[in-house]
Amino acid sequence: MDFQLSDDQRALRSGMRDLLDAVFDRDRMRAAVERGGTLDRSLWRELGAAGFFALRLPEESGGVGLGLPEAVLLFEEAGRALLPGPLVATHLAAGLVKGAAEGEAVVTAVDGDLPVAHLAEADAVLVGADALAGEPLRAFVAAARPVRSMDPLTPLHRTGADTGVRAVSGPEGARAATERTTAHAERIRFEGALLTAAEQLGSAARTTETAVQHAGDREQFGSPIGSFQAVKHLCADMLARTEPARAAVYAAAVTGDPVEIAAAKLLADEAAVRNARDCLQIHGGMGFTWEADVHLHLKRAWLRSAARLGGAAAEELLAAGLGAARRYPGSSAASGRGAPEAGGGG
Amino acid sequence: MDLAYSEAEEEFRRRLREWLAGVLPGLPPKPSPDDWPARRAYDTTWQRMLYDAGYAGLHWPVDAGGRGATPTQHLIYLEETEKAGAPYVGANFVGLLHAGPTVAAEGTAEQRARWLPPVLRGDEVWCQGFSEPDAGSDLAALRTRAVRDGDAYVISGAKIWTSHAEVADWCELLVRTDADAPKHRGITWLALPMDAPGITVRPLRTLAGSTEFAEMFLDEVRVPVRNRVGAENDGWRVTMVTLSFERGTAFVGEVVACRRTLDALADEARRNGRWDDPVLRRRLGRLNAEFRALWRLTQWNVGESERTGGVPGIGGSVFKLRYSGARQELYEAAAEVLGADAFDVEREWVLDRLSSLAYTIAAGTSQIQRNIVAERILGLPKGR
Numbered sequence: 001m002d003f004q005l006s007d008d009q010r011a012l013r014s015g016m017r018d019l020l021d022a023v024f025d026r027d028r029m030r031a032a033v034e035r036g037g038t039l040d041r042s043l044w045r046e047l048g049a050a051g052f053f054a055l056r057l058p059e060e061s062g063g064v065g066l067g068l069p070e071a072v073l074l075f076e077e078a079g080r081a082l083l084p085g086p087l088v089a090t091h092l093a094a095g096l097v098k099g100a101a102e103g104e105a106v107v108t109a110v111d112g113d114l115p116v117a118h119l120a121e122a123d124a125v126l127v128g129a130d131a132l133a134g135e136p137l138r139a140f141v142a143a144a145r146p147v148r149s150m151d152p153l154t155p156l157h158r159t160g161a162d163t164g165v166r167a168v169s170g171p172e173g174a175r176a177a178t179e180r181t182t183a184h185a186e187r188i189r190f191e192g193a194l195l196t197a198a199e200q201l202g203s204a205a206r207t208t209e210t211a212v213q214h215a216g217d218r219e220q221f222g223s224p225i226g227s228f229q230a231v232k233h234l235c236a237d238m239l240a241r242t243e244p245a246r247a248a249v250y251a252a253a254v255t256g257d258p259v260e261i262a263a264a265k266l267l268a269d270e271a272a273v274r275n276a277r278d279c280l281q282i283h284g285g286m287g288f289t290w291e292a293d294v295h296l297h298l299k300r301a302w303l304r305s306a307a308r309l310g311g312a313a314a315e316e317l318l319a320a321g322l323g324a325a326r327r328y329p330g331s332s333a334a335s336g337r338g339a340p341e342a343g344g345g346g
Numbered sequence: 347m348d349l350a351y352s353e354a355e356e357e358f359r360r361r362l363r364e365w366l367a368g369v370l371p372g373l374p375p376k377p378s379p380d381d382w383p384a385r386r387a388y389d390t391t392w393q394r395m396l397y398d399a400g401y402a403g404l405h406w407p408v409d410a411g412g413r414g415a416t417p418t419q420h421l422i423y424l425e426e427t428e429k430a431g432a433p434y435v436g437a438n439f440v441g442l443l444h445a446g447p448t449v450a451a452e453g454t455a456e457q458r459a460r461w462l463p464p465v466l467r468g469d470e471v472w473c474q475g476f477s478e479p480d481a482g483s484d485l486a487a488l489r490t491r492a493v494r495d496g497d498a499y500v501i502s503g504a505k506i507w508t509s510h511a512e513v514a515d516w517c518e519l520l521v522r523t524d525a526d527a528p529k530h531r532g533i534t535w536l537a538l539p540m541d542a543p544g545i546t547v548r549p550l551r552t553l554a555g556s557t558e559f560a561e562m563f564l565d566e567v568r569v570p571v572r573n574r575v576g577a578e579n580d581g582w583r584v585t586m587v588t589l590s591f592e593r594g595t596a597f598v599g600e601v602v603a604c605r606r607t608l609d610a611l612a613d614e615a616r617r618n619g620r621w622d623d624p625v626l627r628r629r630l631g632r633l634n635a636e637f638r639a640l641w642r643l644t645q646w647n648v649g650e651s652e653r654t655g656g657v658p659g660i661g662g663s664v665f666k667l668r669y670s671g672a673r674q675e676l677y678e679a680a681a682e683v684l685g686a687d688a689f690d691v692e693r694e695w696v697l698d699r700l701s702s703l704a705y706t707i708a709a710g711t712s713q714i715q716r717n718i719v720a721e722r723i724l725g726l727p728k729g730r
Contacts, residue, residue: 001351001418003642003649009347069347212724227729229717235724236716240668247643248635254349263635312628319631322612 048103072198079202115156193309200272272301389436393468410450424598441465473514492521535581594647670705
């Protein structure tokens with residue numbers, strides 16, 4: 001068993017970090033904040049050119065041919081860097097919506113009754129496994145109402161309960177076709193939850209580093225505040241949230257198991273939100289300012305927690321997966337490599 | 347990044363399962379928790395069976411009489427023995443997991459030949475004399491004095507939390523041999539024969555009502571100098587060589603056991619109707635996430651140690667911090683599943699709930715673990 005990053009995976013991750021350092025440094029990030037999160041289309045195309053969206057498409061379809069484990073590493077880096085945009089939806093739409101794979105199209109998604117991100121600039125909207133574009137999209141946008149978004153990096157729209165979405169979600173067809181669509185929608189739902197969890201993980205790791213940096217630099221009472229146990233223990237707890245979340249996210253990427261994805265999302269949400277809260281606390285008064293970046297992490301983390309398998313849904317799914325009879329024969333009869341795991345340890 | 351086991355690892359698992367299925371039905375019934383001689387006999391019998399089957403000292407180096415198994419094989423061993431309901435390491439804990447490895451790493455050839463084979467065979471049992479009434483989290487402040495007198499040390503002092511002291515043959519003892527040196531530099535590691543004159547053992551009753559450990563009083567006990575492992579005053583380093591290095595497998599059996607308990611709690615809640623309470627259901631769901639993640643983190647740490655030959659124990663601090671809290675949460679949820687039965691110690695999980703209160707204290711309190719994580723992993727400055 002070799003549950004560790006391969007050399008190629010390490011290289012992929014550091015390549016993504018270098019790319020984001022180059023094309024989305026702090027100045028560009030703050031510029032994005034000042035323009036209310038409106039997307040930089042040339043940055044979007046650069047991400048496309050780097051294979052961010054086409055990562056999991058087969059090579060014969062112009063993709064990179066990699067899998068979920070590699071995708072979570074890229075999304076983790078995106079979460080670290082506070083990279084804005086409907087990254088998950090556009091990645092999921094690669095191969096489904098023209099231009100998504102290349103970063104030519106911006107694709108957002110409807111997620112229950114939650115506000116829709118980046119709707120005004122979207123070229124398509126995912127509704128389950130279907131995509132809305134052209135005239136139906138224009139009608140959808142016209143019926144939507146912009147929200148003054150709490151997260152300055154994510155413009156939001158509320159959409160009405162009855163926006164006619166259902167009318168365009170595929171033709172009336174045979175039952176088999178419907179089932180296929182449902183299975184596909186489920187796959188998209190869980191992959192989206194996993195990639196969102198990966199972004200949360202990156203954010204959680206970043207706020208831990210930021211908090212530790214500040215605690216080492218900032219002096220009060222003649223010492224770095226990080227020498228005080230009250231502060232030190234907050235930092236230790238941040239790491240103790242990040243590392244189990246990391247193991248859960250990476251394992252879920254390997255197995256693709258829905259229950260395991262639910263665990264990953266739940267723990268990554270908790271790590272991202274609570275680490276951002278602790279990071280803010282450790283920054284004291286500065287943490288409450290617009291100037292400090294920590295509020296940007298917290299607001300994104302809050303949004304992502306509610307999105308794509310929120311806490312209640314994840315917990316119910318995890319509860320349903322419990323029970324001796326449920327576990328051993330294979331609640332994790334999942335797709336993906338490494339499954340089913342010998343010994344039922346999953 | 348992979349969770350698949352190799353063919354050789356699967357073969358190891360298959361053989362182990364077969365062997366367990368063959369021998370476990372023949373084991374005698376488990377002894378009463380308060381009958382220490384019977385517990386020792388039960389645990390050492392099991393150890394002898396492991397020895398005869400070639401599973402003793404699986405993770406010990408080959409030149410120490412072990413099998414030099416990989417971390418993954420050790421993980422499989424711990425996972426399978428737990429799942430099969432095999433006996434715990436019990437009275438052999440200190441011998442197999444601490445004193446033995448310390449002797450293997452730091453002892454002379456004669457010391458290894460004298461002490462290691464009896465541990466592997468289940469012939470001799472060790473206990474640990476580290477903590478003292480005034481030296482708990484601050485272990486290096488220990489005060490039990492050893493004064494050299496010819497070819498012996500004469501030892502006086504008190505030790506506490508000494509599990510299995512009543513039935514042990516040996517005690518790995520930390521003593522102060524230089525009261526003037528800085529506290530970490532005046533400590534020596536000795537093997538104390540438990541039948542030496544001057545030793546008084548007094549059992550301590552825990553809040554769970556059982557006698558899990560003891561106090562040990564030493565009144566001018568003579569220990570031969572040849573029982574010293576490592577140099578005089580080098581005992582802190584000798585001890586930490588073993589304490590600070592593990593292979594990510596320390597909690598494998600416990601995490602497997604917690605996951606089985608969680609499944610049983612869900613089944614019981616479905617049976618008694620409490621499953622209809624969404625608050626309880628979601629609480630159990632959250633614990634499922636927690637223990638799944640701890641299992642995956644175990645596999646991750648084992649994977650790291652496969653690559654590097656071992657993981658620093660500081661990585662284990664993150665794990666222990668999270669795990670010990672989660673295990674307490676597990677039994678809080680168990681009490682909710684039990685409802686009115688939660689106050690009957692005869693009911694399953696009630697004594698476990700009480701025992702779980704020790705997890706955030708024993709083997710380094712959660713507060714000490716946080717200090718270790720913050721200072722040694724995150725690099726924050728040392729404080730007071």
